Amino acid sequence: MxxxxxxxxxxxxxxxxxxxxxxxxxxxxxxxxxxxxxxxxxxxxxxxxxxxxxxxxxxxxxxxxxxxxxxxxxxxxxxxxxxxxxxxxxxxxxxxxxxxxxxxxxxxxxxxxxxxxxxxxxxxxxxxxxxxxxxxxxxxxxxxxxxxxxxxxxxxxxxxxxxxxxxxxxxxxxxxxxxxSHWPNMHMLILVVNDARKKTGSTRGMQLGVSTSSLIQHRAKEVVPRRVKELMAAIESRDFQAFAEITIKESNQLHAICLDTYPPCVYMNDVSHAIVNFVHDYNETVGSLQAAYTFDAGPNACIYVLAENVPRLLAAIQLAFPNDAQQSVEYLMGIPVPPVELKNGLRDASIGHVNPNNMLKYIIHTKIGEGPHQxxxxxxxxxxxxxxxx
Amino acid sequence: MxxxxxxxxxxxxxxxxxxxxxxxxxxxxxxxxxxxxxxxxxxxxxxxxxxxxxxxxxxxxxxxxxxxxxxxxxxxxxxxxxxxxxxxxxxxxxxxxxxxxxxxxxxxxxxxxxxxxxxxxxxxxxxxxxxxxxxxxxxxxxxxxxxxxxxxxxxxxxxxxxxxxxxxxxxxxxxxxxxxSHWPNMHMLILVVNDARKKTGSTRGMQLGVSTSSLIQHRAKEVVPRRVKELMAAIESRDFQAFAEITIKESNQLHAICLDTYPPCVYMNDVSHAIVNFVHDYNETVGSLQAAYTFDAGPNACIYVLAENVPRLLAAIQLAFPNDAQQSVEYLMGIPVPPVELKNGLRDASIGHVNPNNMLKYIIHTKIGEGPHQxxxxxxxxxxxxxxxx
Missing domain, CATH: 3.30.230.10 (Ribosomal Protein S5; domain 2)
Incomplete structure (x- = not known):
């Protein structure tokens, strides 16, 4: 044996x-x-x-x-x-x-x-x-x-x-x-969203996309090759600004292709889009791209963020997406984050768009990692x- | 004077x-x-x-x-x-x-x-x-x-x-x-949706789309000319099936381009997408395309439907989107619709996806019309x- x-x-x-x-x-x-x-x-x-x-x-x-x-x-x-x-x-x-x-x-x-x-x-x-x-x-x-x-x-x-x-x-x-080890401070906050809608599985969604979207081939042939090259350069030089913009655009284009499918496949919901708005507002408030969201075939947001910017981003998320379970270990999972006090401008900016309570189910804090091991x-x-x- | x-x-x-x-x-x-x-x-x-x-x-x-x-x-x-x-x-x-x-x-x-x-x-x-x-x-x-x-x-x-x-x-x-007079029985139900989110105006949305979407020019050059030709033929021959499919695909592609914009412009919300799902389910249940939705730069649905199919479609909408004001003249506006009893299959199909109460603000029933007059x-x-x- x-x-x-x-x-x-x-x-x-x-x-x-x-x-x-x-x-x-x-x-x-x-x-x-x-x-x-x-x-x-x-x-x-x-x-x-x-x-x-x-x-x-x-x-x-x-x-x-x-x-x-x-x-x-x-x-x-x-x-x-x-x-x-x-x-x-x-x-x-x-x-x-x-x-x-x-x-x-x-x-x-x-x-x-x-x-x-x-x-x-x-x-x-x-x-x-x-x-x-x-x-x-x-x-x-x-x-x-x-x-x-x-x-x-x-x-x-x-x-x-x-x-x-x-x-x-x-x-x-x-x-x-x-x-x-090339970019060890690349972290991620995963915002898990409540959702109850029926959805098309990704295998079926892709099939429908390939057979019905009139944009998907243009994306595959013209857009993706350029973006792969640009992203590889951004990773090579640890350029978070370029990395963030490509990542955000790619996520949105994936969901654009899904919407261009017949019948349309919709994976993001109103909470997902509230997170998108929050991230763009946050980046504008801090004056550079410090957070980059990406969504797969579901409503949950994965936000790329450098380790040194995690505490401030998380504090702003907690303000913008209040949750009854905000401080519990079941709500905030993964790598511990030291608490931080938001400066006035950021606090005001976040408070400007406070979402209804409990839009998020929980948050996972994780980071870049190694491959499989025995x-x-x-x-x-x-x-x-x-x-x-x- | x-x-x-x-x-x-x-x-x-x-x-x-x-x-x-x-x-x-x-x-x-x-x-x-x-x-x-x-x-x-x-x-x-x-x-x-x-x-x-x-x-x-x-x-x-x-x-x-x-x-x-x-x-x-x-x-x-x-x-x-x-x-x-x-x-x-x-x-x-x-x-x-x-x-x-x-x-x-x-x-x-x-x-x-x-x-x-x-x-x-x-x-x-x-x-x-x-x-x-x-x-x-x-x-x-x-x-x-x-x-x-x-x-x-x-x-x-x-x-x-x-x-x-x-x-x-x-x-x-x-x-x-x-x-x-060419297609006088072409009617429309407008489903007005409650919405409170801030949105990008269509002028600004278009500007951003033209300057940032990597799909919009392909759409303008390759997709639209073909669809205009197909739609003109569908109108000429009063082919509602072809008309409906082009209309639905066009609406979804518009919103796909908006999503492919940086930052993304999102005009449809969860209620809009619930209407989209309803229409696809409805068409499947009745066995042909009897309803065709289109959305502009907002969450409201405009549903093209032939006059003879309005009563049944409206009854199904009322089942799928229950409203406290369902029978009031403020809720159901425009051309009067005779009430109709849904047959079992359709009733069951609609009841399969009953949405929460009061997702719609009101409904307008209208139809194709003439140009301006003095x-x-x-x-x-x-x-x-x-x-x-x-």
Missing amino acids: FSATCVAPVNMALVKYWGKRNEELILPINDSVSMTLDANEMCAKTTITASESFKQNRMWLNGEVVTFEENARLMRCLAGVQRLALANGAHKFSLSWKLHIASYNNFPTAAGLASSAAGYACLVYTLARLYELPLNEELTTVARQGSGSACRSLYGGFVHWRRGSSADGSDSIAVPLAPA LSDDKSLLIDGFPLPK | FSATCVAPVNMALVKYWGKRNEELILPINDSVSMTLDANEMCAKTTITASESFKQNRMWLNGEVVTFEENARLMRCLAGVQRLALANGAHKFSLSWKLHIASYNNFPTAAGLASSAAGYACLVYTLARLYELPLNEELTTVARQGSGSACRSLYGGFVHWRRGSSADGSDSIAVPLAPA LSDDKSLLIDGFPLPK
Whole structure:
């Protein structure tokens, strides 16, 4: 019996992935760039055990049984890693041995934060450890086939997912742009928003976008390549002003494309737009871009902000978005923030647009982080190949 | 003393005008197509009196004094009509005589429905009657310089505003596509929505869009020309299915461009999007496109619907958007609608998505209508050149 336990981080897109040119292989119509978030705040954790005695592949996700063999994406990831293992030849046990897999996300799924990227990255990374495969370009093409953005969660810091051009997807790979240590004070506040509306899933939203939006191809061909180049330069030179403007514009363009879809896909709500207004007002008040929002396929805001500016921004958010639970540990999660007194101008500016109470569910403070890593066997989620009792 | 009193209708864009290539002359970056609404439900009404004894030009809008001489757009319209009058030579009195102008909108400005189009169309049309000028292409170029979409309110039925290409704007004209009698059963329900957010005015929104959106030029050059052609064909053949799809897509693309603007301009709110969802659900339930929404620079929905489908659609709206004032004449305005019992399937489908109470402020039922016309002198808003007492 062999076993490996790993954690993998969440990543947040700066230049957005939206639209596939091949649904099965998950090949995107444009490049994307992301930042990996610290796994201490949010991560997926996976244990995989292989045993000659197992009768079938089995999986438990957050304690619930997953019908592994019927899930095409899971099967594709497993087959992909096993193909690499076969070519590599270094594995210590037969590829015919069945696997038991347990996986957990350490952050509330209710947050609507993309858990599939971390989850598939963790699955593929753990399989690679189990079969003693290196982390390389080929492995990112396997993770990509679980969930597109999962390929970006295989590296820390800033990551570039190149769309590639070959039909088999072999050049649609993730590559690290800069490690977390390059811009270690890059932090993030995640504002989790209450929302009850039905929404189109991102897979379906992308399909509809590609087939009906009359703007999406122009975006993919003309806009994104320029922005990727500009963002890479901004990251290279740690230019937060340029970084913030590109990030904000990219987020808004993603949602513009969603609105241009037929029927339209709407992921942001009035609270999301209140946050957008707040960020633009805040930046104007402080006289430079200190906060940069980005929204994925949901209403929650992820706000990039340098560590030294977090206390002031958070204080202004607390003023503009009052909450009954403002001081509780359940409301303010993640890296602790020292309290700060807002200066008059900023206080007045924030107070100018106080929103109704309790628009936010909670806030997570996190930062740039490293890629996946393996844990020691005592951190296993399986004992003798079966899930730990909860 | 000479006097003329006229009314002019509101028009609602199908292919949207968004973005100018010349701010001063109000020259658009793309063609637009609109439908003129019945002046019985909503109109601007204007009286203009010219007298040798008047010392200065004066104006009253909805009973309030307007500083006419300081308003560049008003002055441009006056100068434009006087230039045509000079060339025409038929006017009965000297162009040096000063004017007194009174104008009213017969619909609540709180509705957020573009009043400027009807207002400027009425001003220019009334000036033309006063100076005995014909309604022609040249006159539309004058109205355009008051408010771009005003040029479309000079005609009834369906109207095409051609962007033109000359630098002086002489070929940026409105032309009638089809009279109201061509498609007389084309009706509209206007759903007026409660909203309190601050918004960017449409003039500023367009400027920002042209200077910052990386999608707007593609829209203007590649998307709009195709849609204008398709919409003209749909109108010609009274094809409501094609008409509805183009109308919906155009509305959503306008708001997509607004979202792609930096900083983003957001005019629709959660209630607007609830209406969008309702319309798509409704069309799916009835099995064809019977309702087509369009939104301008505000949260209110204008829903195109054929007369025979109004009762059923309205009943479904009343179910999906319950209102405490549901049956009052202040809530349901305009053309009366016979009550109808919804069949089970539709009732169930609507009840599936009942929204919270009182999301709508009121509903106006109107239809396609004629262009401006002159009223008899006993309908004047001025007596001896001064406003009637309220």
